[in-house]
Amino acid sequence: MTKAATPLVKRLAVIGLGLIGGSLARVLRERGAVGEVVGIGRGEANLKRGVELGVIDRYCLDPTEGVRGADVVFVATPVCSIPTVVERIAPHLEDGCIVTDGGSVKEFVVNACEPLMRPGTFFVGGHPIAGTEHSGVEASFATLYQGKRCIVTPTEKTDPAALAKVVKIWAYAGSAVPVMDPATHDRMLAAISHLPHMVAYSLVNAVDGYDRFGGELLAFSAGGFRDFTRIASSDPVMWRDIALTNQEAILETMDFFSDYLGKLRTLVAAADGPGLEAFFRNSKEKRDAIL
Numbered sequence: 001m002t003k004a005a006t007p008l009v010k011r012l013a014v015i016g017l018g019l020i021g022g023s024l025a026r027v028l029r030e031r032g033a034v035g036e037v038v039g040i041g042r043g044e045a046n047l048k049r050g051v052e053l054g055v056i057d058r059y060c061l062d063p064t065e066g067v068r069g070a071d072v073v074f075v076a077t078p079v080c081s082i083p084t085v086v087e088r089i090a091p092h093l094e095d096g097c098i099v100t101d102g103g104s105v106k107e108f109v110v111n112a113c114e115p116l117m118r119p120g121t122f123f124v125g126g127h128p129i130a131g132t133e134h135s136g137v138e139a140s141f142a143t144l145y146q147g148k149r150c151i152v153t154p155t156e157k158t159d160p161a162a163l164a165k166v167v168k169i170w171a172y173a174g175s176a177v178p179v180m181d182p183a184t185h186d187r188m189l190a191a192i193s194h195l196p197h198m199v200a201y202s203l204v205n206a207v208d209g210y211d212r213f214g215g216e217l218l219a220f221s222a223g224g225f226r227d228f229t230r231i232a233s234s235d236p237v238m239w240r241d242i243a244l245t246n247q248e249a250i251l252e253t254m255d256f257f258s259d260y261l262g263k264l265r266t267l268v269a270a271a272d273g274p275g276l277e278a279f280f281r282n283s284k285e286k287r288d289a290i291l
């Protein structure tokens with residue numbers, strides 16, 4: 001990675017110093033793309049740890065004070081809390097400040113946050129399609145966004161210069177940066193991210209509740225079950241908020257998935273060998289093609 005000659009961001013304030021916020025802070029610091037990083041959050045122990053780990057330069061428990069002098073604010077808290085956070089900081093932002101976020105659902109966030117900005121300050125929605133099942137600043141790492149995509153979701157009201165800067169920040173983090181409208185983002189993510197999490201959480205609960213073997217069934221699980229359900233170890237609050245704010249699209253994909261499970265059930269019930277093989281072959285080909 002090459003270092004930037006002058007920092008792209010003068011002072012970055014990260015609100016919610018966890019996996020997503022911490023990883024962006026780490027990569028921008030590592031690349032010399034930021035002058036100073038201020039961590040903002042509710043838990044002092046976590047913020048202190050952020051300083052110890054070299055993720056942030058300093059921290060502040062009061063968001064209204066923490067955003068002072070920041071030219072970019074990155075909000076990386078669970079989706080439902082993002083508008084509340086932005087409402088709180090909006091009157092305290094410097095002129096020219098860009099607020100962006102990493103929330104997994106975009107229409108809810110962008111619709112709520114855009115009107116909160118006062119003239120001369122800007123909101124640009126964003127979502128890195130990168131993560132792990134782990135949370136907290138300890139789980140953050142500088143290469144999280146390398147070779148991944150970060151979708152940026154402007155509206156017709158978005159300031160072009162602010163959009164360009166947010167695109168540049170994610171490019172510095174190593175990501176390709178597709179631009180799309182928030183509603184398209186939410187429908188796509190419902191299929192490729194939210195549905196798989198709903199299925200994984202359901203699968204673990206279903207197998208756990210399948211009590212024909214007198215308990216301890218999960219303890220016998222091996223590679224297949226563990227690979228498939230890794231994401232069911234993700235943070236419950238994060239996923240509660242995603243399910244609450246992208247409800248319609250998630251329900252549509254869940255219904256669509258149920259139809260496919262129904263088709264497979266019919267093939268199993270009919271002992272339809274060629275049908276089963278064709279079903280599995282099609283799936284294998286599609287998945288192999290994205291590896």
Ligand SMILES: NC(=O)c1ccc[n+]([C@@H]2O[C@H](COP(=O)([O-])OP(=O)(O)OC[C@H]3O[C@@H](n4cnc5c(N)ncnc54)[C@H](O)[C@@H]3O)[C@@H](O)[C@H]2O)c1
Binds near residue numbers: 020104
């Ligand atoms: N984990 C992933 O794989 C992933 C990937 C892409 C986007 N996201 C999104 O990024 C955001 C952050 O996720 P994460 O995985 O970094 O979570 P995390 O739990 O690792 O970090 C979130 C941080 O925000 C803090 N926080 C929570 N509510 C807050 C509030 N009201 N005010 C201030 N701080 C608050 C928490 O204490 C924590 O430090 C979420 O919106 C999530 O949907 C997550």
Ligand SMILES: O=C(O)C(=O)C[C@]1(C(=O)O)C=C[C@@H](O)C=C1
Binds near residue numbers: 103130132193
């Ligand atoms: O790899 C993982 O653990 C993830 O769940 C990351 C993942 C996903 O790919 O679904 C989860 C939610 C985000 O909003 C973006 C990425």
